[in-house]
Amino acid sequence: MAVTREPVRPHAGLCDSCAWQRVVVSGRGSAFSLCRRAAADPRFPKYPALPVRACAGHEAEAAVPADDDPPGA
Numbered sequence: 001m002a003v004t005r006e007p008v009r010p011h012a013g014l015c016d017s018c019a020w021q022r023v024v025v026s027g028r029g030s031a032f033s034l035c036r037r038a039a040a041d042p043r044f045p046k047y048p049a050l051p052v053r054a055c056a057g058h059e060a061e062a063a064v065p066a067d068d069d070p071p072g073a
């Protein structure tokens with residue numbers, strides 16, 4: 001019998017309230033917190049160490065449209 005599991009969302013600290021976060025789910029069902037700022041700004045790691053407690057790039061979710069990738073992404 002196949003068991004379907006929802007991916008466990010990572011506890012990413014500040015990233016969880018940031019417009020630049022994208023949760024990526026692998027084919028094996030693991031979930032990762034990706035920082036979309038990393039595509040255009042090397043100060044930000046693509047996959048920051050979690051939980052993020054302080055970040056100069058944090059913006060509230062309403063600040064950046066959800067479907068809008070940063071320039072250069």
Ligand code: SF4
Nearest residue numbers: 015018021035055057
């Ligand atoms: S900008 Fe900072 S707080 Fe926002 S997703 Fe990237 S690492 Fe997380």
